Structure formats: structure tokens, C-alpha cells
Amino acid sequence: xGAALRTVxxxxxxxxxxxxxxxxVGEVAxxxxxxxxxxxYAISFxxxxxxxxxxxxxxxxxLQSEAELREKPGDPATLSRWKTGYIVTYSLCEALAVFGLxxxxxxxxxxxxxxxxxGSFVLLLLFWPRMPQAQTSRSRVRDQNVDSG
Numbered sequence: 001x002g003a004a005l006r007t008v009x010x011x012x013x014x015x016x017x018x019x020x021x022x023x024x025v026g027e028v029a030x031x032x033x034x035x036x037x038x039x040x041y042a043i044s045f046x047x048x049x050x051x052x053x054x055x056x057x058x059x060x061x062x063l064q065s066e067a068e069l070r071e072k073p074g075d076p077a078t079l080s081r082w083k084t085g086y087i088v089t090y091s092l093c094e095a096l097a098v099f100g101l102x103x104x105x106x107x108x109x110x111x112x113x114x115x116x117x118x119g120s121f122v123l124l125l126l127f128w129p130r131m132p133q134a135q136t137s138r139s140r141v142r143d144q145n146v147d148s149g
Contacts, residue, residue, distance in 0.1 A: 004079050008086045008129040015090050019097045019121050026104030026113065033107035040112060043099050047116065050099075054092045054123065061085025062127075070133065086129050093127070096120035 065082035072078060100116025 002131075004083045005129055005131050008083055011087060012090055012124055012127075012129065015094050016121060016124050018094065019117055019124075022097050022101040023117055026101045027110070030104045030110075031107045035107045039106065040103065040108065043103060047096055047099055047119070050092050050095050051119075051123075054089055054127075057085060057088050057092065058127065062089060086127070089127055090124060093120050093123040096123070 061081055062085035065078050065085055068075065068078045069082060096116050097120035100113040100120070103113045103116065104110065
């Protein structure tokens, strides 16, 4: 489990660093063209959809896998699904920053695109991976009491 957690954290840190690189590239490569608000609205809609997909992936892959890893800490299939869930979540978070980069290169101002960079960065930090802790017999009893009551 420790190696998987380290791998996921390294991927997350690399993606956080890449957001900073996107900002720099966007500022260097940004053009001053006439921009179309329709493009901004379309990418904004796509971004909202990506955030929804992030929540779905997190619930279906990451949180379910964490619950299963509490029961069976060494299960390789569940650990693989947990790791995959985080990688997909981070890739979707990174997509928001890429949307910002695309908009900046198309000529939108930094004022228009900073929410994409910031949103991506905040979501990557928000979903910091944590090691699922094995359930103790006391917490299992408590969970059973909550479920039955």
C-alpha cells in the first residue's frame, strides 16, 4: 500500500507543478486576438461537466475502494482500482488547467482563464491521497449499530 500511495502522491505533485508551467506557457504564447464569447461559454460548460465527472469517479472508484481496503488492506485488485481512481481524478482535474491554457492561447485574458488554473490546483490539493486505515473491531461494531439503528 505504501508504494501505491507514494506513486499517487508523485503523480499529484507532478500535475500540480505542470499547472504552473501551463500558466507560464499561456503567458508566453498568449495572443491578442479577437475572442469569441461562445468558445468561453462552451469550455465553461465542459469544465462544469468535468467537475461532475470528478465527483462521480471519486465516489465510484476511490471511496468504494477505500472502504474495501479497510476490510481487506492487502487486496491487489482493490488497491489497483484505488490507484486508478486517483489517477483518473487527477487527470480530470488537470483537464481544467488545460482548458485555461487553451483559452489563453486563443487570446483570452488572464482574468478570464485564472479560474481554470486555480480550480484545477485547488481540486488537486483537495483530493490529496490518504492511506485507508484498517477497521478495528470497535469501529465495525459502531458501524453495524449505525446501520441497524
